[in-house]
Amino acid sequence: MHIVIMGCGRVGSQLAQTLEQQGHTVAVVDQDPTAFRRLGSGFGGRRVTGVGFDQDTLREAGIEEAGAFAAVSSGDNSNIIAARVAREMFGIENVAARIYDPRRAEVYQRLGIPTVATVRWTADQMLRRLLPSGAEPLWRDPTGGVQLAEVYASPSWVGQKISRLQEETGVRVAFLTRLGEAMLPTSQTVVQEGDLIHVMMRTDDVEKVEAAFAEGPEEGGH
Helix, strand or coil: CEEEEECCCHHHHHHHHHHHHCCCEEEEEECCHHHHHHHCCCCCCEEEECCCCCHHHHHHCCHHHCCEEEECCCCHHHHHHHHHHHHHHCCCCEEEEEECCHHHHHHHHHCCCCEEECCCCCHHHHHHHHCCCCEEEEEECCCCCEEEEEECCCHHHCCCEHHHHHHHHCCEEEEEEECCEEECCCCCCECCCCCEEEEEEEHHHHHHHHHHHHHCCCCCCC
16 A cells, blocks of 8 residues: 655654555655655655645655555644545545644544544554554453454444444444543444444454454344
8 A cells, every 4th residue: 555644753754664664655745854864764665845735745745546644743733634635635535643632633533534642642553543454452351362452343334333233243342432532332322433443352253353343234134
């Protein structure tokens, strides 16, 4: 996948290097050409000097072929504008913006832009938003038989009740993160766009659960 990153600070440079090591092609955009020194001489991706929400700059960075876009500059406003341009002008689905002000983060998440609050998160969580797949273990019991994990859910689960999700995947939903806030769902809670779903499951069932979450609800189910 080709991924465009706006901002070549500590998070942006780490993100770029990690993604490249994983086999993705990467373009990094920054207004300050000296910022690219953080990438090191081994970085093989594009370095584009310019404003990250300028459409021509984004085209130079290969946004039209990109599968994901990360806005991790030092400015909240720049990040959210760039994220919206990537999503709305270029149709990029996997978009994430780093936000310093947690009050703003909630507003932006309502606009459909996943946000990562700097204080609580790192490049690892950015990767999780840009390359959503599988399960991210958060805790295991001492025997290793049961684990709590955040599992990527196909968008086709949006609008379905938690009861159906649990029934078809065999998990117990422990909690949801919605608009940056943790909540304890009931069986009647309906999955909304942008929800992060944290589940308890048997470690032996991880692959089966990942597949069920990725495939979506069974056709004809209730």
